[in-house]
Amino acid sequence: MKYYKFGDKTGRYIGRTEKYDIYTSTITGIGKDEDDHEERTQGEIYFNYGPSAGGLRESVNFRLLTPGESIRDVIINSGFKRRNVKITGDSISDAMLKVERINGFHSASHSIAYALAVEDALNVENGDLNDARIVEIELERIRSNIDVIKGLCESAGFAVPEKQLLLLREEVARIISSAFGHRYYFSVNGINSIDGDFSRISLSSIEKQFRSIYNGLLSSKIFLDRLQENGILLNPVSSGPAARAANFRYDARLDSESLIYGKYSTVMETSGDTFSRFLVRAEEIFESINIIESYDIKKSYRKHRMELNGTGEGTARIESPAGDLFYYVNINEGRLIDIQMCSPSYLNMRNFRYGLKSGNIFTDFFFVWESFGIWISELEVGFQ
Amino acid sequence: MGKLRHLDIGTGGGVSVNWFISGIRKRIKTEKLDQYQVMYPSILEGVSDYKCPTEALRNGNWDMDKCIFCRQCDLKPTGKQETYSVQHLVPDIFKKSLYLYPVDSGTCGACNVEFTSLFSPQYDSSRFKIFMANTPRHADALVVMGVHTDGMERVLQEAYDAMPEPKIVIGLGACALSGGIIGREAMEKYDIHIAGCPPTPASILNAIIEARDKR
Ligand code: SF4
Ligand code: SF4
Helix, strand or coil: CCCCEECCCCCCEEEECCCEEEECCEEEECCCCCCCCCCCCCCCEEEEECCCCCCCCCCCEEEEEECCCEECEEEEECHHHCEEECCCCCEHHHHHHHHCCCCHHHHHHHHHHHHHHHHHHCCCCCHHHHHHHHHHHHHHHHHHHHHHHHHHHHHCCCHHHHHHHHHHHHHHHHHHHHHHCCCCCCCCEECCEECEEHHHCCCHHHHHHHHHHHHHHHCCHHHHHHHCCCCCCCCCCCCHHHHHCCCCCCCHHHHCCCCCCCCCCCCCCCCCCHHHHHHHHHHHHHHHHHHHHHHCCCCEECCCCCCCCCCEEEEEEEEECCEEEEEEEEEECCEEEEEEEECHHHHHHHHHHHHHCCCEEHHHHHHHHHHHCCCHHHHCEEEC | CCCCCCCCCCCCCCCCCCHHHHHHHCCCCCCCCCCCCCCCCCCEECCCCCCCCCCCEECCEECCCCCCCCCCCCCEECCCCCCEEECCCCCHHHHCCEEEEEEEEECCCHHHHHHHHHHCCCCCHHHHCEEECCCHHHCCEEEEEECCCHHHHHHHHHHHHHCCCCCEEEEECHHHHHCCCCCCCCCCCCCEEECCCCCCHHHHHHHHHHHHHCC
16 A cells, blocks of 8 residues: 555545545544534525436435525435445456446546556556546546536536537547447556547547537626626535645645656646636646646557456545546455445535535525536445 | 636637537538447457356356346457347337437446547437436436445336326346446336446437337
8 A cells, every 4th residue: 555554644634435434545444424514593494406306417306495585505326326236256357347337428538547556556557558548537527518518507407508519529429439338437557557549639629619509608798697706615624626726735646656647737627616626627628638638648558457366455536527536446356355446426426515605595595406417326326 | 797817818808709600610420320339338259268257158158137237258249339239129219219318326427428439429319319318207218327335225216107198117237237346226127128237329329220210
């Protein structure tokens, strides 16, 4: 375990696994949660929304506490679709098929973080794959950020840019499929291996099309007005684009050694509102394109199944599109005896609530929700 | 309205884009359903004695509903996108319009994203008179995605019960159909089985069109 140790908390808080609290370089026992909800007062009602509703892509239930128009608090029940995945006892390679399906939309991030944790546990030299893995994750980030901005356009009733972004999302899926043989990176990443032809990645058309949509959105008074001063979150306990939109320079690309990034500039905003999160997501698309182009990988990699019989504990932390993603594995003779995962959706869900109760009204709900890019699939998964 | 930040950095220093014109300028992007093909998932051919992790390979037979297209066996992809089977034809009444209501029973998210791609310009399901319903009360077909989960069992049943007759149920993806690699199937019976992990948008549309329009 090169990058983490069990002990007292150090650095910033990353989030929670089933058994542990995670900081930037330490793993601790689970701390006390002091997350009290507002009391309902006379005349207030709970407005029930979900778990299954047309406006929700995944199953989740919200109970919005309201005196009428404003939202005073929200009780979130994300556990409806909780999946219990039988994975302990699996060989480290078999487990990969399940890990890459924890969050299918961020499967490159999950499968690479898991592979890095296994390689850390078994002391596998993996430096050769560092750059290619970064390219995969940055390409995934581009698609994910397009999707978040598409969600914001949908919330604003901006049908034309919404459809243009759906078109772009599909084009990125096709680039991923052409390079890696699968639209969601399934069966692409292995222990110390990748299957993909990086010469097929070309992003100039994506960049041009996105820039035109982005400029159009920035020139729209109505769009800006809907996003600004909405869902304000200035919480130092945050992660990913939501943290960077509030002027916290939190980024696993800067403070984790699991993957070593070269020169790259962090996108920061200061207001912490939905608009700032939109700007960070949009500008990071250009930054991810820069990163991918700076590596200029034109190689093909062939996957090989690696069954290692080693024993050990390992960790990895990477910057997935929504923030820090952490894996811990404990391996005995090539089989998993424990696996712990902390996804950015843990902190983002808490912070969505804080952002929503910061003086918003009903019509703001979808903007705030979409701007955090939360995936219930990675939040509600148990390992057995 | 307070002072709007950034309004001067877009095109033309604050002159709003006319999205209608912008949409028209981009021209029609809708494609024929066979214009874009992928290999995984597609129909697999050949023989393999590989020990399939989902038991999709048994006694020399390939069960596409169980296959997660993991590429580990010796079966070869054909690129044919007919990765579906129709158990019951769709009632004639849905020829004029068919409204789909998706329910996420326990997905990884990828099936959900592929489902929303049906409404992208490339696939534009509305040209086939296939639309999305925002409530099961307005739906003709329940689209079930993901594995069975305890929390969603009742929600799924309630959504089905709330739909008016006639109604059909579509199983979308290996998880819903067989449990895939993650768990067990979300429902026991479906009128249309759409295999894949996840199924492609084209195969979803092709399956529905075949069930509805072929007699
Ligand atoms: S591709 Fe994978 S899941 Fe499908 S039959 Fe082959 S081994 Fe089984
Ligand atoms: S079938 Fe595959 S893509 Fe669909 S939810 Fe299950 S694991 Fe995800």
